[in-house]
Amino acid sequence: MMKGTTLSRRHFLKLGGTAGTTALLAACAPGGAPEAATSGGGGSADMPQTATQSIPELLGADMPGSPDNSRGWTTVLPDLPEGLPPAPGQEPIEISTTRRVDAQTKFGEGDSLENNPWSRMIEKLFGVKLTVAWSWSSSDEATTKYNLAMASGDMPDYLETIPSTIFIKMVETNLLEDITDAYDMYASQRWKETWAQYGDLPWIFTTINGRKYGLPRVEQLAQNDNILWYRQDWFDKLGLAVPQTFDELHDVAMAVVEADIGKGAPGTTLGLLANKSYADNWFGSIDPIWAPYGVVPGHWTEVGDELVYDSIREEMKEPLELLSQWYQDGIFREDFFTISTSDSIQDVAASQCGIHYTPSWGAWLDTVRNDPETVWAFTNNPAGPNGVRARNTQNSFTPSPFGFRKGMEHVEQIFLITNFMHELTEDYDRRFHGWEGHDYEFQEDGSVAQGGTFWHPWAIGPIGTRGDGMIDPRHIANQIHYQLEWANIPAEERDAFQTLSLEDPTGVTILGKQANLFILDTAEQGKLNRFQSLPTPTMIERGSDLIKLQDEIVLGIMIGEKPLSAFDEFVDQWKSQGGDQMTQEVNEWWATRS
Amino acid sequence: MAVVQAELGPTDEAAAKRARIRNYLSRAWPLYVMMVLPVIQLALFHYYPMYGVVIAFQDFNPGLGFGGSPWVGLKHFEFIFANPDFKNVLSNSFIIAVAKIATLQFMAVSLALLLNEIRSMIFKRTVQTVIYLPHFLSWIVLGGILLDLLSTSGMVNRAIEYVGFDPVLFLGSNAWFRPIIVVTNLWKEAGWATIIFLAALTGIDPVLHEAAAIDGANRWQRIRHVNIPGILSMVILIACLNLGNVLQAGFEQVLTLYNPTVYETGDIIDTYVYRAGLISARYSMGAAVGLFQSAMGFVLIVFAYRLASRYAGYRIF
Numbered sequence: 001m002m003k004g005t006t007l008s009r010r011h012f013l014k015l016g017g018t019a020g021t022t023a024l025l026a027a028c029a030p031g032g033a034p035e036a037a038t039s040g041g042g043g044s045a046d047m048p049q050t051a052t053q054s055i056p057e058l059l060g061a062d063m064p065g066s067p068d069n070s071r072g073w074t075t076v077l078p079d080l081p082e083g084l085p086p087a088p089g090q091e092p093i094e095i096s097t098t099r100r101v102d103a104q105t106k107f108g109e110g111d112s113l114e115n116n117p118w119s120r121m122i123e124k125l126f127g128v129k130l131t132v133a134w135s136w137s138s139s140d141e142a143t144t145k146y147n148l149a150m151a152s153g154d155m156p157d158y159l160e161t162i163p164s165t166i167f168i169k170m171v172e173t174n175l176l177e178d179i180t181d182a183y184d185m186y187a188s189q190r191w192k193e194t195w196a197q198y199g200d201l202p203w204i205f206t207t208i209n210g211r212k213y214g215l216p217r218v219e220q221l222a223q224n225d226n227i228l229w230y231r232q233d234w235f236d237k238l239g240l241a242v243p244q245t246f247d248e249l250h251d252v253a254m255a256v257v258e259a260d261i262g263k264g265a266p267g268t269t270l271g272l273l274a275n276k277s278y279a280d281n282w283f284g285s286i287d288p289i290w291a292p293y294g295v296v297p298g299h300w301t302e303v304g305d306e307l308v309y310d311s312i313r314e315e316m317k318e319p320l321e322l323l324s325q326w327y328q329d330g331i332f333r334e335d336f337f338t339i340s341t342s343d344s345i346q347d348v349a350a351s352q353c354g355i356h357y358t359p360s361w362g363a364w365l366d367t368v369r370n371d372p373e374t375v376w377a378f379t380n381n382p383a384g385p386n387g388v389r390a391r392n393t394q395n396s397f398t399p400s401p402f403g404f405r406k407g408m409e410h411v412e413q414i415f416l417i418t419n420f421m422h423e424l425t426e427d428y429d430r431r432f433h434g435w436e437g438h439d440y441e442f443q444e445d446g447s448v449a450q451g452g453t454f455w456h457p458w459a460i461g462p463i464g465t466r467g468d469g470m471i472d473p474r475h476i477a478n479q480i481h482y483q484l485e486w487a488n489i490p491a492e493e494r495d496a497f498q499t500l501s502l503e504d505p506t507g508v509t510i511l512g513k514q515a516n517l518f519i520l521d522t523a524e525q526g527k528l529n530r531f532q533s534l535p536t537p538t539m540i541e542r543g544s545d546l547i548k549l550q551d552e553i554v555l556g557i558m559i560g561e562k563p564l565s566a567f568d569e570f571v572d573q574w575k576s577q578g579g580d581q582m583t584q585e586v587n588e589w590w591a592t593r594s
Numbered sequence: 595m596a597v598v599q600a601e602l603g604p605t606d607e608a609a610a611k612r613a614r615i616r617n618y619l620s621r622a623w624p625l626y627v628m629m630v631l632p633v634i635q636l637a638l639f640h641y642y643p644m645y646g647v648v649i650a651f652q653d654f655n656p657g658l659g660f661g662g663s664p665w666v667g668l669k670h671f672e673f674i675f676a677n678p679d680f681k682n683v684l685s686n687s688f689i690i691a692v693a694k695i696a697t698l699q700f701m702a703v704s705l706a707l708l709l710n711e712i713r714s715m716i717f718k719r720t721v722q723t724v725i726y727l728p729h730f731l732s733w734i735v736l737g738g739i740l741l742d743l744l745s746t747s748g749m750v751n752r753a754i755e756y757v758g759f760d761p762v763l764f765l766g767s768n769a770w771f772r773p774i775i776v777v778t779n780l781w782k783e784a785g786w787a788t789i790i791f792l793a794a795l796t797g798i799d800p801v802l803h804e805a806a807a808i809d810g811a812n813r814w815q816r817i818r819h820v821n822i823p824g825i826l827s828m829v830i831l832i833a834c835l836n837l838g839n840v841l842q843a844g845f846e847q848v849l850t851l852y853n854p855t856v857y858e859t860g861d862i863i864d865t866y867v868y869r870a871g872l873i874s875a876r877y878s879m880g881a882a883v884g885l886f887q888s889a890m891g892f893v894l895i896v897f898a899y900r901l902a903s904r905y906a907g908y909r910i911f
Contacts, residue, residue: 143875151656165875173657268747276853334746338765338853544870545679548861551854559766561855577678 055125058085062120066436071446071496076430077125078423081416086127093128093410096156099135100142108437108451117435125420128413139163150175157408161217161400164205164534170403171208177404177411180212186415191422194472198397204532205399214401215418221473224394225519225526226285228382229362231354232375234261242379246289246322249382253331253355263351263371271331273356275344278337278554280392284344284356286323287392291527292384293319296392297554300531300586307530307590309583311550312571318385320567323558337555357381357391360515363508376508378515380522393526396473399534422471428482433497440497448496477520480513536585542578549574650881670882680866687862690843693776695836701784703829706791707817725785733782737850740778741765771856775847790832791825798824830905837898838891863887 055077056063065075086092099113107116113132123129133156136142146166149155155175162170170176183192195202206214228243235242235252238259243249253271256262262269273284279297280287290296295310310316326332333339333347347353349366351374356362363376383389404411424432433439440448472478486498494502504510535543553570556562619626645660650670652663674680705725712718728736743749744764751761764770798821806816845864852860863883871880903909 147656147875151659163875169655169657169875173655173662175657265747334763335741335765337855338741338745540874540876541673544874545677548679548854548857548869552857555854559763559855561766561768573678 055080055085058124059121062117062124062435064117064121064432064435066442066496069436069442069446069496071442071448071499073431073433073495073497075424075432078420078427078430080125080420084127085125090127092123093413094131095128095158095408095410095413096131096133097158098145098156098160099132100137100160101135102137111438117438122417126413126417128410128417146170155405157405157410158414159403159405162214162403164399164401165540167206167214167401167403168208168534171213175406176213177406177408178211178213179215179404179411182411182415183212183215186412186419188419188422191419191471198473201395201532202397204395204397205534206401208534214403216397216401218470218473219394219396219398220470220476220516221396222393222519222523222526223396223476224280224282224359224392225523226280226288226357226359226391227362227378227380227515227519227522228288229356229358229376229378231351232377233373234354236375237261242377243382245383245387246292246385249355250326250329250331253326254329256354257330262353268352270333270347270353271329271355272326273344273347273353273358274332274336275339275341276337276555277341278558281341283341283358283362284348284353285392286357288357288381288390289323289384290319291390291392291525292388294390295319296527296529297550299392299527299529301527302530307583307586309574309579309586311554312574312579316554317564317567320554320557321564324560324564327558328560337559360512360519362515363511365506365508368506368508376511378511378518380518381525389522389525390527391525393523393528395528395532418471426470426472426475426478428479431497440500442496446496448500450500476516480516483513531586531589533589536582536589538578538582538585542582545577546574546579546582549577647881647885649878650885652878654878654881656877666878670879671886673879674883674886682858683861683863683866684841686859687841687843687864690772690775690848690860690862691840693772694779694844695833695839697776697780698783698787699829699833699836701780702787703791703825705784706788706795706825707821709788709792710795710821711813711817722785722788725788727785728782729786731782733844733846733850736778736782737847740774740851744774765851765853766855768856768859771852771860775844775851775860778851779844779847791828794825794828795821827905827907831902834898834902834905835895837901838895840894841887841890 063075064077066072067074101113105113107113111117113135114130119130134145136145142161143163143166146159146162149159150166150170150173167176200207202216202218203212204216206212206216228249230242230252234240234256238255238261240252240255241248243252249272257269257271260267260269272286274286275281275284278286279290287296293315294301295313295315297311297316299310300307301310301313333344333353336344345364345366348356348364349370351367351371362378367376368374381389381391404414424430434451436442437451439451441451442448470476483498483501486494486502489498491499502510549570553562553567557564557567648660649663651665651667652660653666653669654660654663709718709721712721745751746761746763750764755761762770764774802820802824803816806820811819841863843862843864845862845868848860848862848865849868852865867880867883870876871883
């Protein structure tokens with residue numbers, strides 16, 4: 001284990017040396033240097049406010065950072081807009097919101113969804129009290145609750161990630177505020193410039209009839225690109241080389257299966273992870289096997305001037321045949337088509353499967369916890385026919401937008417808070433790492449550990465949430481590059497957080513950061529679905545039937561329940577049952593773009 | 595006089611009638627009071643929501659509500675019946691439901707007859723408790739267990755391998771999916787379904803058994819000639835009432851056990867509506883299918899009631 005860590009770190013630092021400097025410059029250039037903030041006096045740690053009270057005094061325990069600890073640091077808050085913080089005694093503005101939570105959503109003692117360091121800071125600085133009208137965890141629950149909100153007319157002010165079918169219905173019934181002008185007026189220059197670099201991508205899922213009805217949720221660039229992860233310890237034990245082609249991948253997977261090296265019952269070791277989401281997926285995906293053939297099921301690809309649906313193209317047959325052969329050889333779990341993504345992770349956590357295509361989080365911590373021998377490693381995806389390496393990639397600006405209730409009074413507040421959060425979280429010189437006791441804890445020996453609370457401020461508006469959110473899709477990569485710079489600080493001078501970022505007892509976090517940078521370096525392998533828009537009418541009407549046909553045929557052929565020749569029949573069915581109409585609508589959309 | 599008499603007559607009659615009603619009410623009022631809550635419940639939770647079926651004839655948008663959504667006539671019904679997939683779904687539902695009803699009925703009757711012959715009370719009660727238990731597990735829980743048992747490395751396949759056959763990919767096989775649904779349903783529900791037949795068996799006059807025994811009938815003959823005729827009307831009645839369920843193939847069970855490779859034999863109306871209607875937020879389409887299913891159920895129940903009243907002497911009205 002120790003050996004694994006040092007190896008990872010050396011690799012990490014080497015990567016950092018080459019890429020770090022330029023990224024640091026890039027990260028700080030547009031943001032306005034924090035020195036300016038200090039001299040401006042608005043949010044600095046030690047300059048007095050024009051009012052009687054300084055910001056840190058005003059925030060008290062809710063001031064981020066730990067300046068008083070010997071190994072602590074100071075967080076430099078961005079300037080507040082004019083007139084803020086509100087005068088003492090002023091009644092706060094209430095904004096009701098909806099939130100996504102999950103099983104890991106928990107808070108420190110006395111804190112809650114509505115009352116935590118994050119919401120208290122917003123209230124003290126902006127005079128905005130954020131209430132939570134309701135929260136949800138599964139997407140089914142979100143659909144139900146948003147429907148109820150619509151039906152009852154009782155809409156909260158700011159709605160987190162509305163499912164896009166519901167979003168369309170809400171706009172149709174005039175329940176959402178048009179924020180086109182508010183964005184122009186209140187969004188910071190820096191924010192607008194960042195998104196302008198991406199053309200109309202940020203607004204594709206929120207624009208109806210040329211007007212913007214919500215803010216997109218932003219994911220890190222290439223966040224869902226899958227790369228090949230493998231168990232270095234298994235490969236070493238069996239003397240296997242890192243696979244460079246599909247044939248080699250097949251052979252190492254077979255070698256792992258035959259050696260039955262996994263931890264489960266005899267005969268349960270799997271060659272390559274797969275599950276019923278066969279197209280693309282956030283864990284154990286097989287899209288890097290489809291994509292080198294030029295198709296990813298569910299994608300639309302430009303052929304000539306037209307967009308065609310990948311799942312019905314002739315090019316599907318070759319990978320289908322290959323996957324079917326691999327299944328027969330016993331590389332995949334025999335009942336993979338009944339296993340959901342989150343269940344299939346158990347095979348990795350329990351050391352039954354040691355090779356999988358997954359994004360940067362592929363070095364799964366549970367595996368290491370369950371089996372301390374584990375050494376994860378990642379590699380460039382094995383090449384398909386003609387040496388092509390390709391994989392699915394996604395628009396960083398995702399569907400399911402944040403919406404504003406029609407008639408909401410303080411739309412501008414969402415933008416003002418977002419401007420502030422954007423600077424605070426994406427200017428790394430500000431040293432925002434959250435709050436002591438909430439995001440991190442000091443240990444007795446002066447080191448710092450991640451706290452058990454996974455509630456992050458999200459850059460989009462006053463949303464604290466599980467997971468990450470950002471304005472700039474390059475945020476995570478920029479941040480990693482920035483942290484790499486800390487390696488140049490002598491170890492004894494690093495503050496506790498810098499030490500934490502560079503040391504990693506399990507090696508998993510650092511490996512994830514390496515993978516992040518590697519994925520960005522190989523971003524040209526990404527195959528983007530060319531249809532980036534809200535669903536067309538036929539998609540809404542016939543979509544589920546057509547997907548049923550597709551699921552049936554792809555999985556059926558893969559497991560040998562259907563012959564490959566059934567594919568042509570499927571194509572005819574697909575076309576006649578609404579597929580042709582869908583293709584026409586997609587191409588009408590495509591024509592307006594080119 | 596004549597006029598007065600003519601006026602008095604009806605008044606007397608009316609007075610007498612009022613007295614009768616008063617008399618009746620003074621005896622029966624507790625019954626009416628007892629009915630108040632159930633009637634309110636029925637009106638509130640069964641009749642009032644029926645108004646919602648109007649969305650089957652609208653392009654329903656929750657933001658516009660029942661009143662505001664545009665009317666589209668029979669569009670959604672046309673959509674359903676023009677859909678080649680729906681025929682498949684309909685026939686799957688029918689086949690699965692009929693198979694489930696028939697096997698369950700047969701199994702429940704056989705079990706009840708056998709249980710009835712057990713002399714040891716302790717043994718009988720233990721068996722009953724054990725076979726009732728699965729009824730109280732939800733399909734969600736059972737689904738997980740079954741997926742595990744039936745997987746290629748599961749217990750069932752291990753047993754098959756042990757006796758020298760090749761393992762079967764149960765959950766990915768269109769040949770096996772329906773039998774699995776039917777058998778697992780039997781396992782879960784058969785015990786529970788015996789209750790009504792056991793009750794019917796206890797209702798058989800012991801004199802008949804004694805007479806048969808004196809005439810030298812053995813156990814098998816007593817089952818054949820006393821017990822079976824004794825519960826036959828109950829068997830027919832239950833069979834008729836089950837007719838109303840021939841399109842209810844069991845949503846939860848199928849949802850937890852099926853997967854895309856067995857859509858061909860396993861996709862039923864309810865799962866179809868779940869995917870197409872709820873997940874894609876097409877409520878009107880879902881409501882149209884639901885309405886169709888209910889209408890079919892209604893027709894069948896009326897038909898079944900007629901049959902029941904004719905062949906089993908069962909009457910409500």
